[in-house]
Amino acid sequence: MALRPAGMDALSESAMSIIRSTDELDAQFLEAPILAIETSCDETAAAVVQGRRVLSNVVASQVEMHEKWGGVVPEAAARAHVESIVPVIREALSDARIEFGALKGVAVTNRPGLVGALSVGVTAAKTLAFGLRIPLVGVHHLEGHLLSPFASTGKDLPAFPHVCLLASGGHTEVVRVRGLGAYELVAATIDDAAGEAFDKSARLLGLGYPGGKAIQDAAESGDPKRYKLPRALESDPTRFSFSGLKTAVLRLVQTSGKKIDVPDAAASLQEAILDVLVSKTIRLAELYGAKQVTLVGGVAANGPLRARMEQESKRRGMAFATPDLSLCTDNAAMIGLAGSFRLCAGERDDLSLDTLPNAPLP
Ligand code: KG4
Ligand code: ZN
Numbered sequence: 331m332a333l334r335p336a337g338m339d340a341l342s343e344s345a346m347s348i349i350r351s352t353d354e355l356d357a358q359f360l361e362a363p364i365l366a367i368e369t370s371c372d373e374t375a376a377a378v379v380q381g382r383r384v385l386s387n388v389v390a391s392q393v394e395m396h397e398k399w400g401g402v403v404p405e406a407a408a409r410a411h412v413e414s415i416v417p418v419i420r421e422a423l424s425d426a427r428i429e430f431g432a433l434k435g436v437a438v439t440n441r442p443g444l445v446g447a448l449s450v451g452v453t454a455a456k457t458l459a460f461g462l463r464i465p466l467v468g469v470h471h472l473e474g475h476l477l478s479p480f481a482s483t484g485k486d487l488p489a490f491p492h493v494c495l496l497a498s499g500g501h502t503e504v505v506r507v508r509g510l511g512a513y514e515l516v517a518a519t520i521d522d523a524a525g526e527a528f529d530k531s532a533r534l535l536g537l538g539y540p541g542g543k544a545i546q547d548a549a550e551s552g553d554p555k556r557y558k559l560p561r562a563l564e565s566d567p568t569r570f571s572f573s574g575l576k577t578a579v580l581r582l583v584q585t586s587g588k589k590i591d592v593p594d595a596a597a598s599l600q601e602a603i604l605d606v607l608v609s610k611t612i613r614l615a616e617l618y619g620a621k622q623v624t625l626v627g628g629v630a631a632n633g634p635l636r637a638r639m640e641q642e643s644k645r646r647g648m649a650f651a652t653p654d655l656s657l658c659t660d661n662a663a664m665i666g667l668a669g670s671f672r673l674c675a676g677e678r679d680d681l682s683l684d685t686l687p688n689a690p691l692p
Contacts, residue, residue: 352489355480356381358510359667360674362434365422365458366666367415369451370443370471371500372402373659374414378426378433379666382482386425387656387663390414393540408446415454422662433464437669440468440679441686448685456681467672468683470692472496474664475626476507478653481667488624488651493615495639497607498627498660499525499540502570504614505691507624510671513691516614519570520563524603524629527572531579531599535592545596546632552597557582559602567610567617575602604635612642622649631658 359381368375372392378385392402392410423430438455440448452468459466475496479488491508493516502524504517522530525542532541537548559578562571579599583590607629615623623643625636630652643650657664 359670364435366437366662367451368439368662368665369411370439375662376419376422377662384663386422388422404444411450435465435673439471441689468679469665469668473668477667478657478664479651492622493620494624495611496627497524497629517568521573548596549600552593554597554601556594557598567613625652628659
């Protein structure tokens, strides 16, 4: 991926027409209750949103089940979604105090993700759209993450254009968000995602799955300078690489044996991951002349990462926004926001809506 200097890339006409100012933001979301469903990986989630307001946000996690195998087993994930989907949807409606008949649309993650898992949510969404005679829209999981800071939680809203770090268990990307629906990928990982680096290293350190929160907790009492771990591709902000870090942690565990200091190792690992995430994102934001940085995805739930990204953005005069913790890890409210925006723009899918394991950003 070639890095283009700020201002040199031609905006297409269609992208230009999508740019919205924050002032007119509310008008871009459908001001009616819609149900959103998310089953792309290991969380069965449903939410009701109305415009940018999140009326309910229910997540049934399969963490305990996948913990046994140290990761997500696709067939087991799909079966667990089948068991949870109906109760989770009912709970989302009940929490929002909304009857099925009041819904004006259904949004569902249909890409990317585990096909068996995605199809459980998509089938439920089609059934409801058909039965209730309401519009259906398929949503790209990553667009959900990108729009998560737009939920009206009383915090500052991000302005357009901005530079967003999206870091999760499956993705580590920097995206230029020019407006709703206008996204440009400017950096990506060439191997593991940042969340995978947390998860796999946590497993090596005996801290369980998923590893991000466990590493964060263990790191609190640790010394981040104790163990030397690699920061890959330091000179290239457009590429991330975390596989070498995982190998370095494996070597550390093998050479130190029982003498390893787990809090120090967790702190050193967290520092290594944060160093590259923050420095590359800030460099790209500066290169593109961004006035705003956002942080989204499961890894955005990391407290020290949130603090550092905010500090480094503000130090350079750039605003910073990140969603509440409940909207960082996988959830359906963010899918509702993206779906609400797409329904408001007139987008509709029919009952032939497909599930796609891989799909570029819309
Ligand atoms: O967005 P997400 O829920 O699912 C994907 O789309 O992948 O992200 C899950 C990832 C996991 O790798 C998990 O370890 C990581 O987010 N994560 C964290 C924290 N909470 C979750 N990583 C670092 N610190 C955390 N506090
Ligand atoms: Zn995700």
